[in-house]
Amino acid sequence: MKISKDFLNRMKDLLGEEEFEAYVRSFEEERLYGLRVNTLKISPEEFINITDLSLKPVPWIRNGFYYNGDERPAKDPYYYAGLYYLQEPSAMTPADLLPVAPGDRVLDLCAAPGGKSTELGARLQGKGMLVSNDISNSRAKALLKNLELWGIENICVTSEEPGKLKDTFGPFFNKILIDAPCSGEGMFRKDADMVKSYEEHGPEYYAVIQKEIVAQAVDMLVPGGLMLYSTCTFSPCEDEDIIRWMLEEYEEMELLPLPLFEGASDGIGLSGCLRLFPHKVKGEGHFMALLRKKQSHEREDIISKETEKEKPLPEELKEFLSLISRQFDTRRIYMKEDCVYYLPECFPKQGKKLRYLRTGLLLGELKKGRFEPAQPLAMALKQGEFKQTISWNKSDERVIRYLKGETIFLTEEEGQKKGWCLICVDGHPLGFAKGSGNTLKNKYYPGWRWQ
Numbered sequence: 293m294k295i296s297k298d299f300l301n302r303m304k305d306l307l308g309e310e311e312f313e314a315y316v317r318s319f320e321e322e323r324l325y326g327l328r329v330n331t332l333k334i335s336p337e338e339f340i341n342i343t344d345l346s347l348k349p350v351p352w353i354r355n356g357f358y359y360n361g362d363e364r365p366a367k368d369p370y371y372y373a374g375l376y377y378l379q380e381p382s383a384m385t386p387a388d389l390l391p392v393a394p395g396d397r398v399l400d401l402c403a404a405p406g407g408k409s410t411e412l413g414a415r416l417q418g419k420g421m422l423v424s425n426d427i428s429n430s431r432a433k434a435l436l437k438n439l440e441l442w443g444i445e446n447i448c449v450t451s452e453e454p455g456k457l458k459d460t461f462g463p464f465f466n467k468i469l470i471d472a473p474c475s476g477e478g479m480f481r482k483d484a485d486m487v488k489s490y491e492e493h494g495p496e497y498y499a500v501i502q503k504e505i506v507a508q509a510v511d512m513l514v515p516g517g518l519m520l521y522s523t524c525t526f527s528p529c530e531d532e533d534i535i536r537w538m539l540e541e542y543e544e545m546e547l548l549p550l551p552l553f554e555g556a557s558d559g560i561g562l563s564g565c566l567r568l569f570p571h572k573v574k575g576e577g578h579f580m581a582l583l584r585k586k587q588s589h590e591r592e593d594i595i596s597k598e599t600e601k602e603k604p605l606p607e608e609l610k611e612f613l614s615l616i617s618r619q620f621d622t623r624r625i626y627m628k629e630d631c632v633y634y635l636p637e638c639f640p641k642q643g644k645k646l647r648y649l650r651t652g653l654l655l656g657e658l659k660k661g662r663f664e665p666a667q668p669l670a671m672a673l674k675q676g677e678f679k680q681t682i683s684w685n686k687s688d689e690r691v692i693r694y695l696k697g698e699t700i701f702l703t704e705e706e707g708q709k710k711g712w713c714l715i716c717v718d719g720h721p722l723g724f725a726k727g728s729g730n731t732l733k734n735k736y737y738p739g740w741r742w743q
C-alpha cells in the first residue's frame with residue numbers, strides 16, 4: 293500500500309515518534325472482521341448457541357463479535373434472517389455511545405449503508421421513530437434494504453441534503469447521529485481504495501462539508517437533545533476542530549465527556565472526545581464526540597397533538613391483518629397508490645415534500661381485491677405472531693431453495709397448507725409463501741434472492 297509522505301508526517305506529529313512506530317507496525321497485522329447481533333431478533337447469548345461461526349467478543353460492544361476472515365457469514369441463512377450485520381469493530385462504537393431508548397425521535401443524517409442505523413433502530417424496539425438519511429440515492433437504496441432486512445418497522449428513509457430536512461422537520465429530534473463523510477484515514481488498512489480517494493479529497497475538503505452538515509443538525513435537535521458526531525479519520529481538522537467550531541459557533545451546544553475504555557484514547561487537544569487507533573484496539577481508526585443542546589426541558593409543542601380519525605380499511609387488508617396477532621392502530625395506516633404502509637407512532641405532518649424512499653413499514657400491496665404482503669412485513673414479524681408458520685432447520689436444504697425463489701413441497705408430516713404462510717429458519721422469519729395443498733408458491737422478494 294502506498295501512503296503519502298505528507299499523511300505519514302502528519303501522523304508522526306499527531307502521535308509522537310514512539311506511538312507513530314506502533315501505528316505503522318499495525319499495517320502489517322491482518323485486518324479484522326466483525327459482526328453485530330440484531331438484538332431486535334435474538335440475544336447475543338442465544339446467537340452464540342446457534343451459529344456455526346467461530347466468534348470472539350469485541351470487548352467494548354455487548355453484541356459485537358470478531359469472526360475469522362476465512363468464514364463467509366454473508367452466505368448463511370441467518371444473515372438472510374437479519375440476525376446480524378457485518379461491520380468493522382471500531383465502527384460499532386458510535387451507535388453504541390449515543391444513548392437511544394424506545395420512544396426517541398432519532399435522525400441518522402449520513403446513514404448509508406446502515407451500519408449504525410441498524411443498531412439505532414434495534415434500540416428503539418419499535419417505539420418512536422428513526423429517520424435514516426443519505427444524500428446519495430443509490431447508497432440510500434442499500435440502506436433501505438439493510439434496515440428492512442433488520443426488521444425495523446418505525447423507519448423513514450430519505451435521500452436529501454440536510455438543509456432540506458431541516459426546513460421540513462425543524463427542531464424535532466432528540467437524538468442525532470452524524471457519521472460524517474470524511475477523508476477516511478482510519479480505514480487505510482481495511483480498504484486500500486481509501487488511499488486513492490484520499491489523494492483526490494483530503495481533510496480540508498471534508499472539513500467544509502462537515503461544518504455544513506453539523507450546522508443543519510444543530511437546528512434539528514430539540515433542547516436537551518443529544519448529538520453524536522463521528523468520523524473514521526485521524527486529522528484533527530475533521531475531528532476535534534469541528535467540535536471546537538461547533539462549541540464556539542453555537543453556545544447552546546455543550547460537550548459531554550465520553551467514557552474511556554481499554555485501548556481508547558482521549559481527544560487530542562480537546563478532552564472528552566474519544567479516539568480509537570488501530571495500534572491500540574483490535575479495530576480500525578475512529579473519532580467520536582457526544583454533545584448536548586442545553587436547556588433542561590424539551591419543548592412540548594414539537595409533535596402535533598392533532599389526532600387522525602380511525603380509518604375504514606379495505607376488506608382484503610382487514611382480512612390479512614387478522615392473521616397477525618398484533619394490534620394495528622388504523623390511524624397510522626397510510627395508503628399511497630396501491631401500497632400500504634404502517635407509519636411510525638410520531639410521524640409528523642409535514643408541509644414540504646421530501647424524497648422518501650420509505651415512510652414506515654411497507655405492509656404490502658392492494659391488487660384487484662387481494663392483498664399481497666411485502667417482504668419488510670415478514671422481516672418485522674416474530675414467528676408466533678403469524679397464524680400459519682413453517683419453520684425449517686438451517687440444515688434443511690429447502691431453506692436455501694426457498695431463498696433462491698424455488699417452489700417448495702411440503703412433507704407428509706408438515707401436512708397441507710392453504711393461504712399465506714410465514715417461512716422461518718429455526719423460528720426466524722425469512723419471507724412469505726402461499727400454500728396450496730403440499731405446494732408452497734414462493735413469495736420471497738426477487739431482489740433479495742440467494743445468489
Ligand SMILES: C[S@@+](CC[C@H](N)C(=O)[O-])C[C@H]1O[C@@H](n2cnc3c(N)ncnc32)[C@H](O)[C@@H]1O
Binds near residue numbers: 408471474
Ligand atoms: C461514513 S459514511 C456513513 C456510513 C454509515 N453511517 C454506516 O455506518 O453505514 C458517510 C455517508 O455520508 C453521505 N454524505 C455525504 N455528504 C452528505 C451530506 N451532505 N448529507 C448527508 N449525507 C452525506 C455519503 O453518501 C456516505 O454514505
